[in-house]
Amino acid sequence: MRAIWSGAITFGLVNVPVKAYGATEDHDISFHQVHDKDGGRIHYERRCEVCGEKVDYKHIDKAYEEDGDTVVLTQSDFEALPESDNNEIEVVQFVPSDQIDPIMLEKSYYLEPEGKTPKSYLLLRETLKKTDRTAVVRFALRQKTRLGVLRVSGKLLILQGLIWADELRSVDFPGTKSRAKVADKQLELSAQLVESYASDFTPKEFEDDYQIELRKLVDAKLAEGDKLDTKATFGETDEGDDDADVVDLMEALKASLEQRKKGKTSA
Structure with a gap:
């Protein structure tokens, strides 16, 4: 298993060097697409609409359109953003664990202590256990600023991403207001x-x-x-199921x- 990120957890003046590893993996069977007529593989090409050339991924930039105007952002633009090279998991709050709504949780990462004497890692782990608190953190991963939580699982600290508050949809289903008793x-x-x-x-x-x-x-x-x-x-078999009784x-x-x-x- 290869680390996907290396940095440190920081809270106050305490610095906890860690490496992050993806905690989950997809077990689904992978397929490729084929032509139903002859079974030939289907391939997709990145082709420029202006010059018609096939474009390697390394030559692709990202563009944003608004009100008919388009701006192009290069890789250098993204790298210049302040958070692009942040290698800290900054603790911003310690909150009661039951205040974290599971609907906001995203991908999980195992955090491995770095260094010969992981005392600060053990200190943070035991403190979270004793206080029954969850650490709310900010961190950057793959050029995106993220919100997350630190929690304890056995002997490990686990980092879980959180969605931002404005990414959670607000709904008002009529059925929830039913007067039925x-x-x-x-x-x-x-x-x-x-x-x-x-x-x-x-x-x-x-x-x-x-x-x-x-x-x-x-x-x-x-x-x-x-x-x-x-x-x-x-x-x-081809035998049909009996219709379920309506009760x-x-x-x-x-x-x-x-x-x-x-x-x-x-x-």
């Missing part, structure tokens, strides 16, 4: 249903079923060629609870 009995049954699902979160118990089935399909095609019955690959909310809750009870009895 929830009966006490409905609420009681719903709470029982929630309790029947209650457990500790164990991420490893969950798998990406779509990618598993997709892998099975790809493997089958590799083994047998294109003469493959896709439904047979998944053990499906009211109370009946649905009762049926769900009964199903959960039977499942626990047979387990």
Whole structure:
């Protein structure tokens, strides 16, 4: 695993040298596009509309248009911005952890302590644990100024990006203002249903079923060629499913609870 960033966390006069590593990776199967007629690969070209030439990526600048006027920004322009070479993760606040709305969280990064004596790293980690606080930070990555949080996961400090406040959409759905009333009995049954699902979160118990089935399909095609019955690959038949009964909310809750009870009895 290769570090994508190297710098330091700073809060007050404390300096914590760290390296950042991407904490996640995509497990989706990658595809390329082909012509349905003959299976030929589809390629995309970067071609200039003025001279018609194909353009290498290194010769591409970025342009912004507003009210019919266009300005071009070069790589040198971006590098001249004050935050472009900032190698600090600056702590700006320590806030109660429950004040961070998960909807604002973005990509995560593992932070590795640098240096022979990572005492400052350990100090920050233990302080966050003891105070049950999350550090709100500002940092620059890939020529963008970002907002983020520092939190503790086991023995590691983790940096998570945050979206800016003006990037969060404000919505007002009519259904949330409904005057419909929830009966006490409905609420009681719903709470029982929630309790029947209650457990500790164990991420490893969950798998990406779509990618598993997709892998099975790809493997089958590799083994047998294109003469493959896709439904047979998944053990499906052509028998149609019975239409689901339409039931009211109370009946649905009762049926769900009964199903959960039977499942626990047979387990």
